[in-house]
Amino acid sequence: VTTGEYxxxxxxxxGVHHLTGGSKKEGRVTCDALMDLSNGKPVEMTVDGGVTVVVQAGHPPIVNGxxxxxxxxxxxxxxIxxxxxxxxxxxDEVVVVDDHITGVLSEHQAGKLLDIPDTGIKLKGRRSTPGRYFQVAEPGIGWGGTNISDPLSVLGPFDPKTARPGLRMMMVSTTGEHAAYFELDETLKPVEKEMPADLKKSVERIQENCEPALCTVLFMGGAGGSLRAGVTDNPVRLTRSVKDALTSVTCGGAPVYVWPGGGITFMVDVTQVPEGAFGYxxxxxxxxxIEFTLRLSDYAALGGHMDHVRPLASLKSNTEIRQLPKQLSEPRSRK
Structure with missing residues (x-):
């Protein structure tokens, strides 16, 4: 796991360190997993010190079953x-629990602009800027991607100089899957009560604005020297032609992102590539x-194998050509 975002x-x-830099078994297992992922098949993997996850391009992830x-x-x-x-x-107060940044309405700039008064709330964790807290809990599969099941565990005691009995507080996760409503009692302790209907609607609005969970698999590879030699007698000219945008690169007809720097290294969404297109x-x-598309005159200029060029019409009449369906390009609809 390299990083995370929201x-x-x-x-x-x-990568080569796993394919060829380790044992023969490691190389085979790595190759099989990568090929299955690229061809849209599910692959189960376990993160060291973490969870077991099933990844399949275009489908929701399955985490710990x-x-x-x-x-x-x-x-x-x-x-917020x-x-x-x-x-x-x-x-009076809203706490949005999240393992990245937990938000507090009364302290947040959005709350200040609405003249929401201080509530005396105290949060655990590390305060970043007003209304934003880091590390209120450990990562997990509970509230807001944390390891907690009781949202009150992220709170400290309310400040008696500011808080008051009857103060209303909602705690909600960043998916809206977890939510609870509390009121402070005479000792300034939160007591859970039934959530008012208008607050339930706001929780539903959070859920509505969450996009469906989806696994995205991006294949990254490069055009080796022998491959480029199959295009031109002088392979570096093909590289320069791609960098100069004279030659378009596709992967099974799918658009790609060509990385800057040397060589021709590209990245493609595997759901846009024909089914079963990846091999080993x-x-x-x-x-x-991988395909390179350019003008015939530009192909001749870069030293292309002009004696092997064929008109498109001659390919269309070839009975061996068949149309390949794309893999799943849209996530499955939620029931």
């Missing part, structure tokens, strides 16, 4: 920025389709 975990898999339904609407701070106006006048060689290494 709860989406980003994994870097494969549980199918994830939605992404987070944002971090806790972003959630989005929905503060909808809470104004209906609640015994090295072990993956093999992906």
């Amino acid at each position: 709860g989406s975990q980003m994994l870097s898999l494969g 549980v199918l994830e339904e939605r992404m987070r609407v944002g971090c806790g701070s972003a959630t 920025g989005m929905f503060a106006k909808q809470w104004h006048g209906k609640i 060689v015994p090295t072990p290494a993956l093999v992906a389709p």
